[in-house]
Amino acid sequence: MCAADARHLLVAYHSRSGGTQTLADAVIAGATSEEIDDVDVRVRRAFDATADDVRWCDGIVLGTPENFGYMSGALKDFFERIYYDVLEETRGLPYTLFVKGGHDGEGAIRSVEKITTGLAWKSALAPVLVVGAIDDAAVERCHELGITFAAGLEAGVF
Numbered sequence: 001m002c003a004a005d006a007r008h009l010l011v012a013y014h015s016r017s018g019g020t021q022t023l024a025d026a027v028i029a030g031a032t033s034e035e036i037d038d039v040d041v042r043v044r045r046a047f048d049a050t051a052d053d054v055r056w057c058d059g060i061v062l063g064t065p066e067n068f069g070y071m072s073g074a075l076k077d078f079f080e081r082i083y084y085d086v087l088e089e090t091r092g093l094p095y096t097l098f099v100k101g102g103h104d105g106e107g108a109i110r111s112v113e114k115i116t117t118g119l120a121w122k123s124a125l126a127p128v129l130v131v132g133a134i135d136d137a138a139v140e141r142c143h144e145l146g147i148t149f150a151a152g153l154e155a156g157v158f
């Protein structure tokens, strides 16, 4: 149970064939683990995430596969819907990112970073990129990303 003044963490991600979903599950498990006391975690599929979800949060974790050298259409749709609605209100919002690529993933990272730069969101932790098959180490990296981001929000260090 979170206190009334709990920090708010939004996870917004897309997955079509399940790879990014596995990574998202690990991020969420980290962010909601018992080491974290006072962070309220809200999870939204990118197509369902709204400007109000972004306004609600104190930090956001984005997740996407790389498709055609770019972020998924779903995450791009999210940015297109929220960009001008939240632009003036969310400058400095801490964020981080996880990307699932088949053979690359750097294009997806760059595409997200261009937009978060436009929004003036603050990269709180380096992105996690998982290329190819998802092994235990990849799941662990995403779990670590979730727990570290939540702990940073909780401690107010971002």
Ligand SMILES: Cc1cc2nc3c(=O)[nH]c(=O)nc-3n(C[C@H](O)[C@H](O)[C@H](O)COP(=O)(O)O)c2cc1C
Pocket: 014, 015, 016, 017, 018, 019, 020, 021, 065, 066, 067, 068, 069, 070, 100, 101, 102, 103, 104, 105
């Ligand atoms: C239409 C399409 C385009 C893709 N383009 C890329 C790409 O440009 N670079 C890459 O590394 N992987 C690419 N992939 C592979 C996906 O990133 C990979 O299969 C990923 O695990 C899909 O994520 P998901 O399982 O969460 O849907 C592509 C896959 C599809 C279906």
